[in-house]
Amino acid sequence: MAMRPFLALPTRIVVYGVRRALWLLPTLAFVSLATFLFLSYVPDPAVEGGVAAAQLGDARVAELRRRRFLDLPRFANTAPADARARAAAAVQAIVNGGNDEADARRELVRLGGAALPHVIPGLDALAPEPRSRVALALAPLAKRMGLTARDETTNPERAAAFWIRFWNDREPEFRDAAVRSTVRRLSQYGAGTRAGDLRALDTFVFEHVIAALAPPTDSTSLASARALVDILADVTERDDRIGVNADMRSARACVDRWLAFDAVYGTDFKTLTGAARITAVGTETRYGKWLLFTFSPRVAKTAEGTPVLTSMGRRARVSLPIVFGAIALAYSIAIPLGVVAAATRRRVMDLGVVTFVLALYALPTAVISVLVANIGGTGSLVVPTMILALSLVAAPAGQQRAALLGALYADHIVAARARGAGLLRVVLVHGLRHAIVPTATLTALEAPMALGGAFVVERVFSLYGLGEATIVAVEQRDIPWLMALSFFAAAAAAIGVFLTDMVYAVADPRGAAGVLDNRRRA
C-alpha cells in the first residue's frame, strides 16, 4: 500500500474514468468485428438453394455475390482488383484464347477507357497474332468512344496499329488532373463540348465524375447532376438516367443508385497507386465495404433511399422513449414497493408485495398488450410504455428490498433505533440513503433487457419502431441495418455501463475506493 503514491480520490476517479472511456474503442471494434463475422455466414447466393442458383447461371450468381462483396477477402486485400489488375487479367485471357476468351473480351470492353493506359502500351510486347486479337476486342469500345475510322478497328491487319497511333495522339488527355478540372467546369457551367470531351475518354472519367456527383437540391444542381449521370450512363452502358421531366425525388434516387453502383463497382475503373493502393488493402475488403454501406452517409441507404443512420434515428425516436419511459416508470413504482416490503419483512404486507411483483413479472407482455390494445387505441406512446413497465418492476423491487434489508441491520441503524428513532425515519433517513445507490445503478442494465419487450409492444400497437424495421431487415437480409443496429446497441450499452460505474463512484466515494482498487487488482 505504502509503495503506491496515494492519489486524492477525485483524481483517481478521473484516471479510472479515462481508462474506462478508452476501453470503449476496442469494445466497439470488437462488436463490429463479431457482428461482421456473424453476418458473413448469411447464406451465399451461390450456395443457397442449389437449384435456384443453377437456374440463374454463373454470371448472375457472380454478380449477386459481388453485390454482397462475397468475392472480396474478409479483412485484408493484398491484391485489390483495380482497372490495371483486371485489364491485365483480361488481356492474358484473350492471349491464351480458349473458353474464357469471349468473357474476357466483354470484360475488356466493360473496363473501357480506364483500362486503355494499361492495355495499349503493352500491345507492342505481344506476338503479332495475339496482339491483333486484343486490338480487335477493343473495337466495340472505339464505337462507344465515338472514334471515327471504325473500319480500321475491325480490320485484323490494322487494328493494333490504329490503337497504338491513337495512344500516341491522345495519351496526354488520359491524365487525372486534366479530367478533374474538366469535370469541375462541366458541373459548374455545363457545356455540351466538355461532356463530349469526357465521353471520349470513356470509363477513365468514371471516378472523377462520381466524385463530383451529389444528390441535387435545386434546379442548378439538378441540371449538373443530370449531365454527370448522362456521362456515367454512356460510359458504363448502364441505362439509368435522370429524365428531362424528372422531379427532385426521382433524381435523388437515381444519384443514390449511382453512388451505390460506385461503391460496388467503382474500383474496376480506378487505377490504384501510392496511398490509394495502401488504403485499398483495408477498404477493398468485405469488412471495409460493409462498414462503408453501414455508416457512410453517401452510400448507406435503406430501400426507400433514406440513409441508414437517419432511418435508424427516426425509428429510435419511437422505441427509445418506450424503453426508457418504461424503465423510469418501473423504477418509480418498484423502489417504494421494495421499501415497503423490506420495512414489513415477514409479514402479510411483504408477502403480498412479493407476490404482486412476481405476478407482474410473469404476465406475458404480449397477452396484456393485445388485450389492452383495442381499448387504449394506437398512436400514443403512453399505453405501450405503461405495459412494458409492468414486466420491469420485479428486478428493481427485489433488489431494493434486499438492499434495504441489508442496510436495516447495519450497526448505525440499530444504534439509531436504540436512540428511539421510528421505523419510518430509520428507513427513509438512514437506510434508503445507502440502499438506493445499487438499485439506481441497475437502470442502465435494464435497457437491453427491455428491448425485446419493446419489440412486442411495438408490434401489437403497430408502432413503426426499431422492432418492425429489424424484423424486415432479417427477412430481407439487410446487412447494413443489422450491423448498424448491433453497433449502436453495443455503444449504448457500453456507455450505459460506463456512466453507471462513474455515477456509482461519485455517489458513494467510500465504496468507490473499493470498486476502483478491486477493478485494478482483479
Next chain:
Amino acid sequence: MTHLRILFGVVLKSRRALVGLAMLGVLALFGIFAEWIAAPAPLVATEPFEVLPAVMHAERFDSLPESAAHAMYRDRGVIWPVVRAGARTPTSVGAHAPPSRAHPLGTDAHGRDLFARLVYGARTALGLSLGAIVLSVLAGIALGGLAGVRGGFWNDTLVRLVETVDTFPAIIVVALVRAMESAPSAMSLVIAVAIVRWAEIARLVRAEVVRASAEGYVLAARALGASPIRIFYKHILRNAAGPILTSGMFGVASIVLLEATISFLAIGAATNDASWGETMAQGAAMWTAQATPNATTNTASAVRLLVAPGLFLMMTVVGSYLFAEALRNAMEPKTARGRLRAD
C-alpha cells in the same frame, strides 16, 4: 458435492421452492413425455406389434391428416394417448374449433390441436432453456476460470467482454442469427441464447476464483504443489456450483420469455414447430381482427389462443423464479439467516 447437498437440504425446506419445483416438474414431464400425452399415433398397437410409432417413425406422421392416421389403426388393438393428435397434425375439425372431447382445448388457426401444441411447446421452451444453459455454463466456466486463474491481460479483457455481452440485447443476437440461416433451427437459437448468457456465468466463476484465491485452503493446496487447473477444478469450482445453479434457474425464466418473444414476433423464416409465442401471435391476430367490423371471427377462440399459452408461460416463469429465489436465499446463510437470528 456436499456443498450442493447442504444447499438442497435448505432449499427443500422452503414451501415456495417446492411449489416452484412442482410447477417446473409438471412442465418438464409434459416436455419429456409429450408423445405419451398427445400424439397422432397410439402408444401401443398390435397386428403388427408397434410401440410408440409416433416416436419411432416420426416422419411418417409429420403432417399426416388426423383422419388418415386414425384410419391406419382403426381395426387394431391399440392404446391411445389422452389426445389423439400431434403438434403438427392437421385435425379433421378444422381451424378455430371449440373445445370438444377429441380436442380438449379446441384447435388453433391452422387447425392443429391446441392442447398438443401447448404440450409440445413445453418441450420447445424447456429444451431450449436446458440446451442454452448447459452450453453457456460450459463456456462460462472455461472463460471465467481462465480469466481468474491466469489474471492480467486475460482478466482485463474478460471483464470488458463480459460487460459488453451482458448488456448486449439478446433479441439483437437472435435477429443476427436468424438472418444467418435459411431455415430456422432449434440449435441456432440455443447457440444465440448461449452467446448472451455465458457472460453471467463467467462473471460468477471469476468472482469465485478471485475470492477463493485468498482463502487458506487454496493456499494450502498450492503449497502442496497442486496445479492451478487442479485447484480450480477440485477446490474452487465446487463452491461456484451454487451461484451457477441459481443463475441457471433465473435463466430459465428469461430464456422462456425470450423464446416466446421471438416466436411471437416471428423473426426469420416461418416454422412448424410448436411454440407458445407462436400460438399467442395467432391469438393476437384474431383479437385484432375482431375489432374490424365485418370479420367473422369469434372472441372465445382468440382468448383461448392468447390465454392458454400465457398460462403455461406464467407457470414456467413463476416456477423457475420461486425455485431460483429459494436457492439464492439458501446460499446467503451468513447474511440472511444470521440476521434472522439477530432479530
